[in-house]
Amino acid sequence: xxxxxxxxxxxxxxxxxxxxxxxxxxxxxxxxxxxxxxxxxxxxxxxxxxxxxxxxxxxxxxxxxxxxxxxxxxx
Amino acid sequence: xxxxxxxxxxxxxxxxxxxxxxxxxxxxxxxxxxxxxxxxxxxxxxxxxxxxxxxxxxxxxxxxxxxxxxxxxxxxxxxxxxxxxxxxxxxxxxxxxxxxxxxxxxxxxxxxxxxxxxxxxxxxxxxxxxxxxxxxxxxxxxxxxxxxxxxxxxxxxxxxxxxxxxxxxxxxxxxxxxxxxxxxxxxxxxxxxxxxxxxxxxxxxxxxxxxxxxxxxxxxxxxxxxxxxxxxxxxxxxxxxxxxxxxxxxxxxxxxxxxxxxxxxxxxxxxxxxxxxxxxxxxxxxxxxxxxxxxxxxxxxxxxxxxxxxxxxxxxxxxxxxxxxxxxxxxxxxxxxxxxxxxxxxxxxxxxxxxx
Numbered sequence: 001x002x003x004x005x006x007x008x009x010x011x012x013x014x015x016x017x018x019x020x021x022x023x024x025x026x027x028x029x030x031x032x033x034x035x036x037x038x039x040x041x042x043x044x045x046x047x048x049x050x051x052x053x054x055x056x057x058x059x060x061x062x063x064x065x066x067x068x069x070x071x072x073x074x075x
Numbered sequence: 076x077x078x079x080x081x082x083x084x085x086x087x088x089x090x091x092x093x094x095x096x097x098x099x100x101x102x103x104x105x106x107x108x109x110x111x112x113x114x115x116x117x118x119x120x121x122x123x124x125x126x127x128x129x130x131x132x133x134x135x136x137x138x139x140x141x142x143x144x145x146x147x148x149x150x151x152x153x154x155x156x157x158x159x160x161x162x163x164x165x166x167x168x169x170x171x172x173x174x175x176x177x178x179x180x181x182x183x184x185x186x187x188x189x190x191x192x193x194x195x196x197x198x199x200x201x202x203x204x205x206x207x208x209x210x211x212x213x214x215x216x217x218x219x220x221x222x223x224x225x226x227x228x229x230x231x232x233x234x235x236x237x238x239x240x241x242x243x244x245x246x247x248x249x250x251x252x253x254x255x256x257x258x259x260x261x262x263x264x265x266x267x268x269x270x271x272x273x274x275x276x277x278x279x280x281x282x283x284x285x286x287x288x289x290x291x292x293x294x295x296x297x298x299x300x301x302x303x304x305x306x307x308x309x310x311x312x313x314x315x316x317x318x319x320x321x322x323x324x325x326x327x328x329x330x331x332x333x334x335x336x337x338x339x340x341x342x343x344x345x346x347x348x349x350x351x352x353x354x355x356x357x358x359x360x361x362x363x364x365x366x367x368x369x370x371x372x373x374x375x376x377x378x379x380x381x382x383x384x385x386x387x388x389x390x391x392x393x394x395x396x397x398x399x400x401x402x403x404x405x406x407x408x409x410x411x412x413x414x415x416x417x418x419x420x421x422x423x424x425x426x427x428x429x430x431x
Contacts, residue, residue, distance in 0.1 A: 009224030011358030011374070012292065013299065017216060020300070036227075038154050039287050046304070050079050062156075062327060 002030035007040060008063060014040065014041040016047050023051050023068065033066040081307045088286035089308035093315025095275050096189050099137070101323050102267035106334035107193040109316070110137055110279065111186035112361035113177030114335075116379070117386035117395075118263050119244070122256050125387035128395075130261025134248045136269050139241040140276020141362075142369040145284040146238035149278075149370035152284070157233035159373025162222035165419060166374050169353045170381025171388065172412030173361065176349030178386065178395040179342055179405045180204075181335055183361045184290035184350060192316035192329035192337060197336045197343055204344035206294055208351025213298045213309035216355065222423065225374055234371025237379075241369075245273065262335060283366040291360040292352060305307060335398060340403040342409070349412045356416060 005022045007015035015035060019030045035041045041057070041064045048055045048068045056067040096109020108114060114131070121132030131354035149155040177183045180201050182190055182369075187205060247255050248269060258264040266272060282288065286308065293306035320326040330338050337343075354360045357378055359367060365373035389395040394404040 003135075009158070009161065009226050011222065013216065013296065013358075014221055017299070036158075037156070038152070042287075043240075046079060047300075050302075 001028050002032045002067070004032045004034065006034045007044075010040075012043070012054050015048045016043050017038070019044050019047055019068075023048070023053065026070070029069060031068045033068065035064040035066060036062070051066040079280060079302065079304060082286075082304055083097075084310035085286045085288055085305060088282035088288045089311025090315035091282055092185075092279055092288070093189070093192060093317070094311035094319050095278065096312075096316050097319030097323060099267045099275055102271055102341025103265055104267050105262040105265045107195060108262070108326065108335060109189060109275075109282070110362075111183050111189070112138070113183035113366055113382070113386070114181075114186065114262070115173055116174070116361075116383050116389070117178060117382075120383045120386040121258075121390070124254065124256060125383065127163040128389035128390040129256075129263075130258055131263040131390070132256035132258045133256065133263040133266060134244050135266070136245070136248060136272035137256075138365065139244045139248070140273045141277075141280035141283065142237050142241040142364050144277035144280025145146045145366040145369035146241075146280070148281045149283040151343070154284075155234045155370050156210040157228040157231050157371040157373060158225045159228055159233075159377070161225040161374045163377045165222060166357060166378045167381035168415060169357050170364070170386030170413060172348050172408075173353040174355065174382040174385030174413050175389055175394060175408045176346040176353065177361070178389045178404075178425075179346035179401055179409055180350065181337065181396055181398075184354065185312070185360070185362050187347065188290065188312050189316050190333070192313050192326075193320055193333075195333040195336050196289035196328065196330040197272065197333055197338050197340065200340040200343040201347040204347035205351040207344075207355075208348035209291060209294045209355050211348075212352045212420070213295060215424065216299065217342070218424040220356070220420045220423045221425075222356065222358075222374075228373060233373060236371075237369045237376060240356055242375070257393065276317040280366060280369065282361060284370065287355055288364075289359050291354040292363070294351075294354055299344075322378065337396055337398055337400050339396075339401045341405065342396070344355045345413070346396075346405075346409050349409050349416065352416045353412065354356060356420060
């Protein structure tokens with residue numbers, strides 16, 4: 001069951017702050033982040049990689065869906 | 076510390092911005108003022124008659140160029156999207172007060188770095204205040220303070236507002252109609268050739284849009300995440316302008332008689348504290364706001380408009396400082412701004428658990 005973090009429409013650096021909070025708590029094995037702008041996507045990608053996580057990026061209707069999983073838990 | 080490579084793009088953008096600043100000064104801009112979003116937006120406010128301080132009226136091509144460069148790059152990168160809705164009226168007011176703070180310090184965060192690179196010791200006090208203000212801002216951010224979400228605007232053409240205004244500005248700059256003011260004395264009369272300034276601005280806009288360079292994000296992210304990513308760009312600007320200043324003979328270390336600066340250190344600290352805090356709440360420094368406005372971010376457009384209005388009010392109400400010092404109106408305005416920031420920051424806190 002993935003945790004969904006919706007940061008669409010939020011100003012810098014809220015997307016990173018909220019994603020970081022979810023990654024640190026890691027309440028489930030997957031964190032899905034919904035993003036609507038390129039710059040925020042880049043920042044969250046960097047954050048996820050710095051946590052050593054794997055990230056999958058899907059573009060949907062102009063928005064981005066990032067699925068972040070801890071590398072050692074990837075099936 | 077985040078384990079990440081330092082970003083070549085951000086560092087390059089910073090260095091180029093710093094170096095080009097020194098070149099602009101060499102070609103006629105006021106000293107330590109190759110770029111200053113606050114001073115230049117104030118000059119534009121004067122040029123269109125929003126204030127009548129005769130020594131600071133000029134349709135600064137650097138600002139027009141930054142908007143055009145950022146807009147062009149955003150369009151090519153498919154990032155030009157009209158969106159807004161995140162407490163726009165509050166952003167207008169915060170923009171006004173960020174400008175108030177910058178005009179009391181006599182520089183936006185970018186100019187603060189340029190002044191440091193010129194040897195202006197007064198800017199160290201500004202940097203101290205700036206850092207404290209950012210620190211307070213990060214405390215609010217950690218408590219979940221936010222101006223709320225924006226969404227895509229119905230009329231996608233809004234993303235053309237700033238570039239069209241900039242084109243209009245360029246036309247007025249060349250046409251010189253009687254209702255546009257051009258300073259004949261003082262800092263407003265000191266400028267590099269129009270095409271050089273415009274070109275420099277366009278380059279800065281492209282680099283700003285491409286690299287996301289932000290002079291408040293650097294210290295902010297260092298405090299929040301121990302990430303040096305954006306800070307490397309700010310340091311790049313410092314290095315770029317410092318090296319060229321040495322080459323051109325513009326580097327003069329000291330506190331007294333620094334160009335377009337004053338030594339009222341208490342108010343250098345407090346005014347930049349306001350700029351730092353306000354900019355963190357707005358989500359970017361004045362340079363970043365200008366770049367964001369050019370890609371259609373309506374909240375940033377409103378912020379820039381607020382900054383221009385703030386400049387007009389500052390000069391009309393004698394709140395702006397000068398090399399002679401800080402005025403009473405300026406001190407009151409800075410205190411007012413700090414109070415507004417504190418109220419907004421405190422009232423928009425929420426637990427992060429609820430935000431997710």
